Structures are given as structure tokens and as C-alpha cells.
Amino acid sequence: MPFPFPTAIPNDVETMSDSTISRSNSSDDAAPPSGGGGDAENVAGDGINEATETSMTDPNALPGVPAPATAPDVANKRRSGDPSASGNSMFKLRNLRPRMVRWRRQLARVNEFEPMLQAEDDASIRKRSLALRYRAMAGEKLSALLPEGYALCREAGRRALSMRHYDVQIVGGIALFEGHIAEMQTGEGKTLTATLPLYLHSLVGKGAHLATVNDYLARRDAEWMTPLFEMLGVSVGIIQTENDQGARRKSYSCAVTYGTAKEFGFDFLRDRLLLRAQNRMQTEMLGGGDGGFSDSGDQVVMRGMHFCLVDEADSILIDEARTPLIIGSLEDTVRDQIVESYRWASEHAPSFELDEHFEIDNETKQYELTARGRGRVRALPKNDLVRTMGLVDLYEYIERAIKVHREFLLNRQYVIRPSEKDPNVDEIVIVDEFTGRLAEGRKWRDGIHQAIESKEGLDISVPTGQAARITVQDLFLRYPHLAGMTGTAATSASEMRRIYRTPVVRVPTNRPPQRIELPPKVFGTLESKFQAIAEEVRDVHATGRPVLIGTRSIDKSVLLSNLLTEMGIAHEVLNANNVEREAEIVSAAGGLGRVTVATNMAGRGTDIKLADEVESIGGMHVICTELHDAARIDRQLIGRCGRQGDRGSYRQYLSLDDDILKGGLGVPKSQKLKARGAANTGSADRMANLFTRAQRKVERKHFRDRMVLMHHEKERKKMQREIGQDPYLDTPD
Numbered sequence: 191m192p193f194p195f196p197t198a199i200p201n202d203v204e205t206m207s208d209s210t211i212s213r214s215n216s217s218d219d220a221a222p223p224s225g226g227g228g229d230a231e232n233v234a235g236d237g238i239n240e241a242t243e244t245s246m247t248d249p250n251a252l253p254g255v256p257a258p259a260t261a262p263d264v265a266n267k268r269r270s271g272d273p274s275a276s277g278n279s280m281f282k283l284r285n286l287r288p289r290m291v292r293w294r295r296q297l298a299r300v301n302e303f304e305p306m307l308q309a310e311d312d313a314s315i316r317k318r319s320l321a322l323r324y325r326a327m328a329g330e331k332l333s334a335l336l337p338e339g340y341a342l343c344r345e346a347g348r349r350a351l352s353m354r355h356y357d358v359q360i361v362g363g364i365a366l367f368e369g370h371i372a373e374m375q376t377g378e379g380k381t382l383t384a385t386l387p388l389y390l391h392s393l394v395g396k397g398a399h400l401a402t403v404n405d406y407l408a409r410r411d412a413e414w415m416t417p418l419f420e421m422l423g424v425s426v427g428i429i430q431t432e433n434d435q436g437a438r439r440k441s442y443s444c445a446v447t448y449g450t451a452k453e454f455g456f457d458f459l460r461d462r463l464l465l466r467a468q469n470r471m472q473t474e475m476l477g478g479g480d481g482g483f484s485d486s487g488d489q490v491v492m493r494g495m496h497f498c499l500v501d502e503a504d505s506i507l508i509d510e511a512r513t514p515l516i517i518g519s520l521e522d523t524v525r526d527q528i529v530e531s532y533r534w535a536s537e538h539a540p541s542f543e544l545d546e547h548f549e550i551d552n553e554t555k556q557y558e559l560t561a562r563g564r565g566r567v568r569a570l571p572k573n574d575l576v577r578t579m580g581l582v583d584l585y586e587y588i589e590r591a592i593k594v595h596r597e598f599l600l601n602r603q604y605v606i607r608p609s610e611k612d613p614n615v616d617e618i619v620i621v622d623e624f625t626g627r628l629a630e631g632r633k634w635r636d637g638i639h640q641a642i643e644s645k646e647g648l649d650i651s652v653p654t655g656q657a658a659r660i661t662v663q664d665l666f667l668r669y670p671h672l673a674g675m676t677g678t679a680a681t682s683a684s685e686m687r688r689i690y691r692t693p694v695v696r697v698p699t700n701r702p703p704q705r706i707e708l709p710p711k712v713f714g715t716l717e718s719k720f721q722a723i724a725e726e727v728r729d730v731h732a733t734g735r736p737v738l739i740g741t742r743s744i745d746k747s748v749l750l751s752n753l754l755t756e757m758g759i760a761h762e763v764l765n766a767n768n769v770e771r772e773a774e775i776v777s778a779a780g781g782l783g784r785v786t787v788a789t790n791m792a793g794r795g796t797d798i799k800l801a802d803e804v805e806s807i808g809g810m811h812v813i814c815t816e817l818h819d820a821a822r823i824d825r826q827l828i829g830r831c832g833r834q835g836d837r838g839s840y841r842q843y844l845s846l847d848d849d850i851l852k853g854g855l856g857v858p859k860s861q862k863l864k865a866r867g868a869a870n871t872g873s874a875d876r877m878a879n880l881f882t883r884a885q886r887k888v889e890r891k892h893f894r895d896r897m898v899l900m901h902h903e904k905e906r907k908k909m910q911r912e913i914g915q916d917p918y919l920d921t922p923d
């Protein structure tokens with residue numbers, strides 16, 4: 191079994207077989223498929239499409255000189271569920287899905303429009319688009335308008351951007367229109383595909399939103415696609431964090447609006463707070479004057495939530511869904527007392543000893559003071575402000591401070607950066623451990639964030655109470671039409687379906703991928719692993735092929751960078767500390783002889799274009815230095831090579847002291863393995879499966895945590911509705 195992916199993907203993922211849809215870019219040979227679906231191939235519940243990755247089994251294969259990519263053998267195909275390998279037409283018929291047949295027919299109809307549209311001038315394309323809008327506004331069903339709408343969008347793309355939607359992109363667009371999460375390999379053109387459902391849904395005049403992960407991507411994608419929309423007479427708005435209410439309102443009034451999930455959430459909450467305030471005012475002023483608002487600033491910015499297409503759906507709908515979006519209320523009067531208590535606790539926490547003063551519950555990870563520990567708290571010197579705090583509270587302050595000192599590390603879970611609001615003030619920014627990105631504007635809950643600020647000697651942002659809050663799940667479930675795109679949804683397919691009622695469908699690549707998987711290597715210790723990685727970088731670098739190395743944390747990216755410097759290998763480091771240059775570094779990473787060390791953030795967003803001469807020498811080589819808590823993050827990194835049918839290779843490196851073993855197998859077992867690793871300097875490659883098992887366990891645990899959070903939120907909302915409260919505004923602290 192090729193490492194590190196499981197051969198089985200959840201039944202929830204549907205795979206469109208590659209041969210179903212024409213892969214050609216040229217309109218001439220993009221012949222409409224012969225309707226009817228007699229040879230439609232659509233396999234549900236099959237293995238991961240291994241045909242997309244060629245696995246090399248020779249462990250000594252030279253990374254610098256990959257074997258030429260060969261067509262996958264029949265056994266491989268059969269294992270991957272590719273029915274073309276079976277040669278049995280009954281097999282094909284049994285697995286035929288009506289949905290796929292329908293999509294093929296719709297694609298054929300889209301294709302039928304093409305010659306006609308190509309012969310028309312720009313003005314008639316726009317006129318057709320306006321006519322479609324009238325029909326949609328008059329109540330005609332969007333599904334009936336889809337063939338012409340998508341054909342218009344494709345034609346606009348061809349004229350305005352010199353990019354004609356591939357057939358696979360049209361089918362992806364149909365899946366999105368029908369509320370699916372479309373899994374498209376990285377580099378397959380999600381940005382262009384998104385224009386299809388955005389355009390169609392915008393026709394009804396209620397707005398179509400595209401939610402992405404950061405301001406940069408929202409702006410980049412919107413600006414990139416604007417010429418296409420303009421050609422169709424569709425306005426495009428962009429929401430950026432720094433926008434004031436007026437600018438936001440204007441952007442939301444556009445037919446299509448690009449922004450981040452975070453801003454959509456905050457705007458929803460701010461609008462709701464405003465509406466409530468206005469309601470109150472009106473009630474108070476009943477019978478006394480006009481009872482309304484005259485200040486132009488006091489208007490909601492959104493005009494409802496109709497359709498949202500979520501880009502990088504796995505990241506937004508799953509990873510970010512762990513922390514709710516919160517707007518704070520008024521300043522607390524006991525602020526000084528709280529600030530002092532945080533400072534006092536972080537000053538004294540390091541003097542508390544494990545087992546003697548506190549214990550850690552292995553199951554719940556809770557820190558609890560022992561009787562001696564509590565005695566110590568009582569005996570510690572306290573100033574007047576701290577003394578007025580209740581003793582039970584002080585125990586909690588100390589427990590929290592100890593936890594933070596032991597578990598939260600600078601440049602790992604968080605970084606310190608000048609605040610966006612006031613560059614003279616430093617602030618803590620969480621590094622999302624899943625994505626490696628900075629989770630701007632997010633805060634840890636339960637005082638953890640403040641305890642970290644205190645530990646680092648920063649200003650303490652005392653929790654101000656919650657004025658409004660919404661979970662990511664609730665936010666997106668408010669849209670009557672929801673769809674998503676991602677490079678890696680297969681592993682979270684059942685979760686997506688269960689929470690968001692969005693089935694996942696895998697869209698085939700436009701050109702067959704030629705990515706080579708090199709066998710994984712396992713080492714005893716981090717040091718020996720990093721040494722071997724540096725040597726592999728040196729060997730591949732010598733061939734001129736670009737190398738991208740993904741690390742799990744900032745400190746490890748620095749460690750590796752130091753090693754490479756010692757070896758005299760010029761390289762770039764990309765981590766949350768130099769996010770401003772992210773796009774620049776990533777886009778240059780495909781150049782001849784380039785070496786780039788990156789935390790997993792490099793797995794998304796920016797296109798790595800291979801220099802022309804690189805393709806002929808084997809494409810880019812990706813080195814994964816550790817398994818992440820979620821397999822899809824590993825896949826994202828791997829997806830940086832072999833894009834759009836380019837050549838490329840990757841290898842996974844592991845060591846017996848990797849964090850994934852601790853998380854997946856528990857502390858005692860992982861410590862045993864660590865000790866074994868330290869004693870053994872040779873290869874431990876045969877233990878590779880252990881790591882995949884550990885990763886699956888960690889994934890299951892995270893899944894359970896999210897389900898528990900959702901359950902509690904649901905219960906809370908139900909209860910609040912019963913007593914007439916607003917679950918988004920009447921939030922408990």
C-alpha cells in the first residue's frame with residue numbers, strides 16, 4: 191500500500207471517472223459527449239484514485255532522477271476502482287449514477303451553445319447575459335438557465351482572460367451549483383471554476399458570496415476574475431478587513447462579493463447587533479417622534495445571505511470551525527484586578543512542580559493543583575488587587591498559567607507581531623496548527639490567550655464579555671445555497687455531509703497527473719531525520735530541480751534552514767513570520783535550483799509555476815518532514831508538485847520522536863518508541879504504517895471534539911430560543 195494515504199476513501203466521496211469528460215482545452219476537440227450515458231463511468235466508494243500517483247517501490251531510487259512516469263498498471267487501476275480496468279460493461283452499468291448522467295447531458299448542452307456564442311460580438315454576449323438576468327428575476331428556474339449561463343461564462347473567460355473553462359471545470363461548476371463540495375486537485379483552476387456558480391446564482395439579484403481564507407486571496411481572486419464578470423455585466427465587490435461600513439455596504443450590494451469567511455461572519459453579527467439596537471430604540475421611542483434612525487452609519491451592510499461558495503472548504507468549514515467568531519462588548523470594570531491576577535499567576539507558575547504541586551489528567555488534559563499546590567498559592571505574596579480576588583479564582587489563574595507555560599510555545603502555537611490596529615503595540619497571533627497560517631483576529635478561550643500575553647509580558651486584553659458570537663457551522667448553514675471547493679476533502683467527506691449537508695464529489699484532473707511517490711523514510715530521531723533530509727535536498731538541488739520542504743512548525747523550519755545554511759545551500763524560508771512575502775516566495779519556488787523551506791501554509795493559495803527547463807528535468811520535488819494531525823494537510827503540500835499534469839515527485843520523512851505518535855498512540859507508547867529511536871541509528875522504514883495509524887487516531891479524536899462542540903452549541907441555542915433569547919447575541923461568557 192503506498193504510504194501515507196489510505197487506499198480506501200469514505201463512501202461519501204463520489205469519483206467522476208476521468209474518461210467521462212473530455213479533458214481537452216481546445217474547443218475543437220472538446221466534442222460533446224454522446225448523450226445517454228451508455229459508457230458513463232462513475233464509481234462510488236472506490237479506492238483513492240491511485241492512478242493519479244505513481245508509486246515507486248524501490249527504496250533506493252534516486253530522488254534527483256525520478257523514473258519516467260508510466261501508465262498505471264491494471265492491478266493498480268482495479269484497486270483504485272477504475273472500471274476501465276475491468277473491461278466489464280456490466281460493472282460500469284451497475285455503478286452508473288443518474289446524477290452523473292445528468293451532468294454529462296448538461297455539459298453537452300453547454301457545449302452546444304459554444305459555436306453560436308463564439309460568432310457573436312461582445313455587446314451581444316452582454317445582452318444575452320442581461321436577458322438571462324431578467325428571466326431569473328422573473329422566476330425562471332436557475333437550473334433551466336444553467337446551460338446558456340455557463341456557456342456565456344465560458345465565452346467571457348475565453349475573451350476576457352484567455353482562459354476557456356475546461357469540460358471538467360464546467361462539470362465541477364454544475365456540481366457546485368447543485369450544492370456539492372467539489373474536490374479539485376491543486377492547480378486545476380478552482381478560481382476560474384468558481385465563476386460559474388457565482389455568475390448563475392448572482393442572476394436572481396440576491397448576491398453571491400465567495401468566502402476564502404484571507405484578505406489577500408479574496409482580493410487577488412476577485413481582481414483576477416473581474417474582467418470576466420464585467421463582460422457579462424456583473425458587478426464584483428471585495429470585502430477587506432480594513433473596510434468601513436460604507437465600503438462594505440457597497441461591496442455587498444454588488445452581484446458577486448469576494449471576502450473572507452471571518453468578515454462575512456463579523457458583518458452578520460454586527461448587522462444583527464445593530465438591528466437589535468434599532469428595535470430597542472424604536473420600542474423606547476414608540477409614540478415619541480419618528481422612532482427611527484437617521485444617521486447613515488446605522489444601516490446594515492449585508493443584504494441577506496443567498497449563496498455562498500466556500501473556497502478551501504476543508505480549511506474553513508472544518509479546521510476553522512473549531513473556534514467561534516466573537517465580538518466583544520463593553521469594558522469590564524474589574525479590569526485592573528483581572529490584569530494583575532494574570533501577571534501574578536504567570537510570574538509564579540514556573541515555580542510549581544508536576545506531581546508535587548499539580549497533576550495533569552491524562553484523559554482530559556486538565557491541570558489541577560494538589561493540596562500542597564493550593565497551600566502554596568495561599569502562601570504566595572500578593573498585592574492588594576490580587577488579594578481581593580477569590581481563592582478559588584486564584585487557583586484557576588495558577589492552573590491556567592502552568593498549562594500555558596508548559597504547553598504553549600512561542601513560534602509554535604503563536605507568534606508575536608505588531609498589532610494591525612496599532613503597530614507600536616505587540617500582540618499574540620495564533621498559528622493555526624492545521625494550516626500553518628496565522629489565525630488573525632482569533633483568540634484562545636477560557637483565559638488562555640490572556641495568560642499567554644501575560645507570560646510574554648504584553649498588554650493583557652482582558653476579555654470584555656461577549657456581545658455576539660457565531661460558530662462557523664451556524665454561519666454557513668444560514669445560506670440557503672452552499673457549496674465548496676477544495677483540493678483535499680476526501681478525508682472529511684462524511685463530516686461535510688453530516689454537518690453541512692454538502693456531498694463531496696471528486697472532479698478529475700484536466701490532464702493526467704504525473705506525480706511520483708517515493709517510499710517513505712523513517713529515522714530514530716529528529717536530528718538524524720533532518721540530516722537525511724538536508725542530504726536529499728543537496729542531491730536533488732544538484733540536479734537543478736526545485737525542492738519544496740514542508741515543516742510542521744516555525745521552529746522546525748528554522749532548524750532545517752540552519753542545516754541548509756551550514757551545507758551552503760541557498761534557500762528561502764516561508765513561515766508565519768514573513769507572511770508578507772508569502773506569495774512572492776511561493777510563486778518563485780518552481781524556478782531552476784530553488785530551495786524553499788515552508789510551514790504548511792505553502793500548501794495553499796499561491797500558484798507555483800515551474801520554470802520551462804524544470805519540467806524536462808523531472809519537475810519539482812516535495813519533501814514532507816512530518817505527518818500533520820490531518821492527512822489532508824499532507825496532501826496539500828504534496829499537491830504543490832505535479833500540478834496540471836506537470837512532472838514531480840515527493841517523499842515523506844518520519845522519525846520516532848514525531849508529535850503525531852504522541853497524539854495518536856498516547857504518551858507511554860510514544861515515549862517507548864522515542865527511547866527505541868534514540869538507541870537505534872539505522873533505518874526504521876518498516877515502521878511507516880505506525881505513523882499512518884497514529885494519524886488516523888488523531889483525526890478521529892479531532893472529529894469527536896468538533897462533534898461535541900456542535901452538540902453543545904445546538905443544545906444552547908435550543909434552550910435560548912425556548913426562553914426567547916437570541917442565540918447569537920445573548921451569549922454566555
Ligand SMILES: Nc1ncnc2c1ncn2[C@@H]1O[C@H](COP(=O)(O)OP(=O)(O)OP(=O)(O)O)[C@@H](O)[C@H]1O
Pocket residue numbers: 215352353354355356359374375376377378379380381382677793794795796797834
Ligand atoms: N481553463 C483554463 N485555461 C487555462 N489556464 C487555466 C484554466 N484553468 C486554470 N488555469 C490556470 O491554472 C492555474 C491554477 O489555477 P488556480 O490558482 O485557480 O488553481 P487552484 O485550483 O486554485 O490551485 P490551489 O489549490 O493551489 O489554489 C492558473 O495559473 C490558471 O491560469
